[in-house]
Amino acid sequence: MLTSVEPDVFRVLGDPLRWKIVTLLARETLCTTHLVEETGARQTNLSNHMKVLREAGLVETEPCGRFTYYRLRPEVLAGLSGQFAALAETARTAAGKKRACP
Amino acid sequence: MLTSVEPDVFRVLGDPLRWKIVTLLARETLCTTHLVEETGARQTNLSNHMKVLREAGLVETEPCGRFTYYRLRPEVLAGLSGQFAALAETARTAAGKKRACP
DNA sequence: CGCTGGTATCAGCCGAGGGTGATGTGACAA
């Protein structure tokens, strides 16, 4: 039952700041300091969001001395793409099919 | 600038009940009464969620006498699929690219 | 017309979660 966890991923991506972080990480791997200057958010706030992204499986951490690099996981994005494609296909084939009013 | 509205769509899909509604509507067009018996939610609650889904452009209404049928818009799902695919591709090509620590 | 059933709207409650300051931890440099 893969679909049960999807609303959580969407809820995670539904925050504007987190979505911005994801788009930034899609272009290059960054550490918290870079994200602070890119987004303008506080370090504490970013740390909280990174924890959420990490627990959602969207991001991997890569310690580098005192720094912590965050790397996006393309597989998850590709999986979501496939889920949406399948759902769109289901909706297309079911076009016009409606249940009778009781 | 398409990407600016995306977090809103994700926030809409991030609610478990709304996601269930979307998956149900992907299979067949339904009216509120059907959704009430499928989800077990109250009519008022469902009406609120349908308004959110409609305003997000995910769903179209189709009045049929006293009933209101809701139809999923596959184009939106397909668009999201494409966005995720592009983002995954960007992340893949940028793999290993990391900004230097300041 | 009045009644009934399907939906939408309104006002309000309340818990989840985003934002913040203070503080803890761990790694490098002098």
Add this chain to the structure above:
DNA sequence: TTGTCACATCACCCTCGGCTGATACCAGCG
């Protein structure tokens, strides 16, 4: 070791949004 920097954790406030009961609206039917 001591100081500093990067990051995580904690406690707290406060807003947003999901859920609800009451109620208004609208289409069909007698």
